[in-house]
Amino acid sequence: MPVGEPLAWPVVDRDGALLLDAGAVLVGEAERDFLFKHFAPHRGDVERLELTPEGAESANAASAAEAPTTTRDMHLNIGALTGLRPQMGASGAPMHPCRLIGFAPNEALFVTMPYADGRPVAITPGENVEIVAIASQAVYRFVCTVHALSHSPLDYLVLSKPANIRRLRERRSIRVRAQFPVRFGIGEEGSGYDGVALARGISALGLSVSAAWALGRVGERLRVSFQLRSGGNDTTIETTAIIRNVQTETGASTQATLGLELDRLTPAEQMAMKVYVFDRQDDVLYWTGSVR
Incomplete structure (x- = not known):
């Protein structure tokens, strides 16, 4: 994956999710390193074997591991x-x-x-x-x-x-862990996307993402695109997001975690977000009576 020049082919993750369009430009080695740290980039113009469901589940389980709560x-x-x-x-x-x-x-x-x-x-x-x-x-x-x-x-x-x-x-706000690629474009206006970040968490109206660098300042807007897979349905979300907070990740000189608010979702996109979140929070359904 060359740095500083347009890609001759699209880049996809192990499950086929689009990471970068053909013609996208990696601005530096840090962005390329981020891609290989958090995803499994492949050329999108080359056929390959799909990751088995068992392998996908194992990868997701390993990434979700964290220190136990006391x-x-x-x-x-x-x-x-x-x-x-x-x-x-x-x-x-x-x-x-x-x-x-x-x-x-x-x-x-x-x-x-x-x-x-x-x-x-x-x-x-x-x-x-x-x-x-x-x-x-x-x-x-x-x-x-x-x-x-x-x-x-x-x-x-x-x-x-x-x-x-x-x-x-x-x-x-109900939030759940997530791990899927989020394509981003700098600024509110424009076409196409400049790079890819990794979703870490999702609520009905926002995302927490990790990126190779701070994509903007608090209050600025990004263009974002990502795919939600829930209940056998795939929904593509393409909207703008307001950067609500930016934090530099521990031990990383350039990587950052951003809190994004998605304030321009269509009714269909809002429903897809809620379904995705609640499908992963079925514990809430067990409450009965006045306990909520």
Whole structure:
């Protein structure tokens, strides 16, 4: 891939997603290095074997790995709304509302007894339960073992220290991890695209992307294009984005992470964004009653 001169052919990722059009120009080696670090560039004019679904899933799983969240990281407060369900046969079952009423020095939790149809949920000491808890800034999901059931001075459960903690979403806006190419063009006007960035997160109205360099200043606009694949449907989003924040990545002299707001989406594009996000946040569907 030559630097500083128009490409003679388009460049695609391992799954066929378009990264650069023929005629695009790489402005420097840093941009070329970014492409090979985050994608698997191939010439788009050459036929090749497709990546197997198993290989794609493995690649996505490896990229999603991150440091585990601790109980302290969740910042749970007394009275926090929680949902609980037995882990055995839990797939598709609803969460039952309860509240966090205390902590122990060993990080065990005390929660009120969950009820379903006016009756206590059948729970046995020693079994594992799944918990979804609404903290001050985010929603978390984790697993506990039921240590004991108590009926004085009220019905409550004693749960073990949370394990397998997973952050589900921000309270203000549902966000999910993402990894797909986002083509960008500098400025609001113009045709074609100048380069490609990597989507790191997505909400219904915005993106977090990594780029080989800071693509602009806060408040400036970019042209962006990317493809969303959800539920067997492919939707191409082509719109403009406002740069809301720019951060230099740790350990990288030029790479940057940008927060983009997509403020000119069509109704069809808005729906595609919401479907993509909610397809990856099915945990929210388990909430019942007044717990939301």
